[in-house]
Amino acid sequence: MLDTTLKTYGEDVFSEREIREFLPKETAAKLIATMKDSRPLDASIADAVAHGMKEWALEKGATHFTHWFQPLTGGTAEKHDAFLEPAGVALAVNKFSGKNLIGGEADASSFPSGGLRSTFEARGYTAWDPTSPAFIKRHENGATLCIPTVFCAYTGDALDMKTPLLRSIQAVTHATERLMEKFGKPKSHVTITLGAEQEYFLIDRDFYMRRPDLLQTGRTVFGAAPAKHQQLDDHYFGAIRPRILKFMTEVEDRLWRLGIPAKTRHNEVAPAQFELAPMFEDINLAVDHNMLIMEVLRQTAEANGLVCLLHEKPFEGVNGSGKHCNWSIAYGGKNLLSPGDNPRDNAIFLTFLSAIIRAIDLHADILRFSTAGAGNDHRLGANEAPPAIISIFLGDELSAVMKEIETGKSGQKAGRTAMKVGVDALPPIPRDTTDRNRTSPFAFTGNKFEFRAPGSSQNCAASQMILNTIVAESVDAICDKLDALGGDFNEELQKLLQRLIRKHKRVLFSGDGYGDAWPKEAAKRGLPNLKSTMEAIAPLDNPVNRALFAKYGVLSDSEMTSRREIAMEDYSSRILIEGKVALEIARSMVRPVVADEFSRLATAIGQAKKDGIKVGLRGLGALSQKLGAGLDDLHVKCERLEKAITKGEAVHIIAAMKNLRNTVDRLELLVDDKRWPLPKYRQMLFIY
Numbered sequence: 001m002l003d004t005t006l007k008t009y010g011e012d013v014f015s016e017r018e019i020r021e022f023l024p025k026e027t028a029a030k031l032i033a034t035m036k037d038s039r040p041l042d043a044s045i046a047d048a049v050a051h052g053m054k055e056w057a058l059e060k061g062a063t064h065f066t067h068w069f070q071p072l073t074g075g076t077a078e079k080h081d082a083f084l085e086p087a088g089v090a091l092a093v094n095k096f097s098g099k100n101l102i103g104g105e106a107d108a109s110s111f112p113s114g115g116l117r118s119t120f121e122a123r124g125y126t127a128w129d130p131t132s133p134a135f136i137k138r139h140e141n142g143a144t145l146c147i148p149t150v151f152c153a154y155t156g157d158a159l160d161m162k163t164p165l166l167r168s169i170q171a172v173t174h175a176t177e178r179l180m181e182k183f184g185k186p187k188s189h190v191t192i193t194l195g196a197e198q199e200y201f202l203i204d205r206d207f208y209m210r211r212p213d214l215l216q217t218g219r220t221v222f223g224a225a226p227a228k229h230q231q232l233d234d235h236y237f238g239a240i241r242p243r244i245l246k247f248m249t250e251v252e253d254r255l256w257r258l259g260i261p262a263k264t265r266h267n268e269v270a271p272a273q274f275e276l277a278p279m280f281e282d283i284n285l286a287v288d289h290n291m292l293i294m295e296v297l298r299q300t301a302e303a304n305g306l307v308c309l310l311h312e313k314p315f316e317g318v319n320g321s322g323k324h325c326n327w328s329i330a331y332g333g334k335n336l337l338s339p340g341d342n343p344r345d346n347a348i349f350l351t352f353l354s355a356i357i358r359a360i361d362l363h364a365d366i367l368r369f370s371t372a373g374a375g376n377d378h379r380l381g382a383n384e385a386p387p388a389i390i391s392i393f394l395g396d397e398l399s400a401v402m403k404e405i406e407t408g409k410s411g412q413k414a415g416r417t418a419m420k421v422g423v424d425a426l427p428p429i430p431r432d433t434t435d436r437n438r439t440s441p442f443a444f445t446g447n448k449f450e451f452r453a454p455g456s457s458q459n460c461a462a463s464q465m466i467l468n469t470i471v472a473e474s475v476d477a478i479c480d481k482l483d484a485l486g487g488d489f490n491e492e493l494q495k496l497l498q499r500l501i502r503k504h505k506r507v508l509f510s511g512d513g514y515g516d517a518w519p520k521e522a523a524k525r526g527l528p529n530l531k532s533t534m535e536a537i538a539p540l541d542n543p544v545n546r547a548l549f550a551k552y553g554v555l556s557d558s559e560m561t562s563r564r565e566i567a568m569e570d571y572s573s574r575i576l577i578e579g580k581v582a583l584e585i586a587r588s589m590v591r592p593v594v595a596d597e598f599s600r601l602a603t604a605i606g607q608a609k610k611d612g613i614k615v616g617l618r619g620l621g622a623l624s625q626k627l628g629a630g631l632d633d634l635h636v637k638c639e640r641l642e643k644a645i646t647k648g649e650a651v652h653i654i655a656a657m658k659n660l661r662n663t664v665d666r667l668e669l670l671v672d673d674k675r676w677p678l679p680k681y682r683q684m685l686f687i688y
């Protein structure tokens with residue numbers, strides 16, 4: 001049962017309420033200030049904070065603590081230490097010092113570093129990020145105190161996802177403060193907000209355990225399309241089945257205790273596909289929370305005899321899963337991407353909008369990189385998710401406004417003059433409640449941008465860190481221009497925005513992103529279309545990107561190189577694993593069944609001939625022909641896949657896997673259903 005009083009909401013988080021209860025007054029005030037202003041923790045209060053945190057954690061049943069971080073594997077990492085310290089023979093006490101809280105040293109030699117750390121300097125260092133509060137993870141026999149941390153090498157090089165995210169938040173915060181000053185706004189707090197919608201599949205655990213491909217790679221490398229899948233659109237927003245609702249409420253109960261504002265739940269487009277969307281939050285917290293959401297989904301599924309698949313494309317032929325990242329900037333709590341009701345606020349809105357358009361146009365390639373990966377390759381551009389071309393959708397009303405600014409002419413006939421920035425009010429811009437254009441990877445949805453390209457399994461920090469940085473650069477570029485201008489502010493700003501829109505409007509696209517015409521049109525406009533992971537990794541070497549990320553201190557040259565290495569390694573490892581799994585299944589599970597059936601048929605045919613039975617021979621003959629040909633095909637295609645695996649080149653492995661899949665999926669529809677060694681799509685996607 002979910003707690004309708006919401007009294008348990010956030011009870012597993014060491015947030016303001018707990019801080020005031022468990023820390024001395026002055027320490028509490030200092031810690032809260034630190035958390036709000038994103039300052040490093042004052043070392044002099046660390047011991048007092050640690051003591052209070054430990055007392056709280058013990059009350060919650062915690063026996064251990066861990067620094068909780070996000071290495072470059074894409075997942076999270078934790079190494080538990082007991083509070084226990086021996087205090088004499090057969091005596092022990094619970095201890096947790098300020099030192100334990102602030103930082104840690106972990107043997108990092110087995111985490112990917114992309115060459116940043118040689119094995120002889122194997123240590124990695126964790127440091128508490130006080131902007132994300134400590135929390136409790138419960139398990140059946142107790143609990144663990146988790147302290148969100150960054151993870152760096154001895155040199156300070158980032159070995160994780162959070163460090164560059166925090167750096168990028170700084171960058172965009174400073175740029176925003178600078179621009180708001182130009183608009184004469186009093187100094188205020190900048191908040192970058194993120195709401196990440198999480199899509200996932202659930203299947204019964206029994207099926208999962210009998211699919212080595214799902215177990216090892218997260219996706220099915222074989223499986224014939226079922227007659228009915230998502231053609232009737234009868235799953236989307238359908239009534240949620242009781243078993244799933246039980247699972248969802250258990251997920252929500254755990255998330256709410258963790259202070260994660262899980263808000264929306266529904267059936268998604270594909271059968272057995274679902275979505276969970278939390279309310280948006282401060283971006284750093286939202287990223288941590290999304291990592292926890294994925295973990296809670298997986299664990300709760302297991303407890304319910306289900307498996308949660310977070311892979312971008314677990315099943316061929318039906319929709320894959322994404323993670324829509326809704327992003328915005330607030331100043332003093334007011335959303336800057338919300339069109340205001342007075343001309344001054346609208347000028348700010350239009351300036352930020354233009355900055356974002358410029359940023360996406362100039363740096364679409366590196367933003368595309370942030371969504372690259374073996375899993376997402378199956379999804380992007382597959383007529384169910386946005387293409388690999390990064391473009392911006394603004395909607396009719398806003399497109400018209402931008403056009404007026406660009407051309408200096410009113411779009412309306414009635415002799416009106418064109419929109420004057422800072423003088424005129426904006427026409428009403430409706431909120432995108434209907435998801436009018438789901439085919440755009442980067443859509444303005446009334447008061448935020450929705451980046452739809454990221455994959456369901458990906459850490460949001462990857463794309464958000466890049467988005468923050470490129471926007472910071474554009475906002476700064478606009479500030480530089482404004483600095484250099486004299487004259488009337490509004491008029492100069494109008495001219496500046498006009499120039500920006502003229503220069504970067506090619507990235508604006510409101511048409512059908514799934515259509516065949518768009519890639520051609522995009523090519524004409526000179527927009528990059530980086531279709532595969534390997535193509536999308538290349539922009540990391542683009543000197544423009546290198547300079548940009550170095551300038552903002554988000555990723556140094558060597559950190560960029562390390563990310564390229566890790567992305568390539570991750571990609572080729574995953575493809576190689578998939579290839580090997582496919583080969584093993586084809587040879588050791590599928591082939592014996594087909595061979596067995598074929599030989600039974602051959603025996604039956606021989607026997608029938610011997611006995612002079614004529615009837616049925618045609619049917620048996622035709623089937624044995626098909627099975628025999630399939631068996632030969634299987635042999636040839638397995639040999640080819642094996643060769644490709646030996647050579648180790650991803651493109652060839654992928655092609656050989658695809659070829660093999662054709663044969664196996666055809667055989668699936670021929671072989672005796674009872675003997676087929678793998679659970680089928682029509683079972684996995686419908687029986688739960």
Ligand code: ADP
Pocket residue numbers: 193194195196197277278279280281326327328329335432433434435445447448450
């Ligand atoms: P839709 O379902 O049409 O895409 P919603 O309004 O339901 O749109 O929002 C989807 C996600 O966007 C939610 O996580 C929501 O909290 C988030 N969101 C709403 N406003 C903002 C904002 N200003 N900044 C970031 N995310 C936002």
Ligand code: MG
Pocket residue numbers: 197324450
């Ligand atoms: Mg949405």
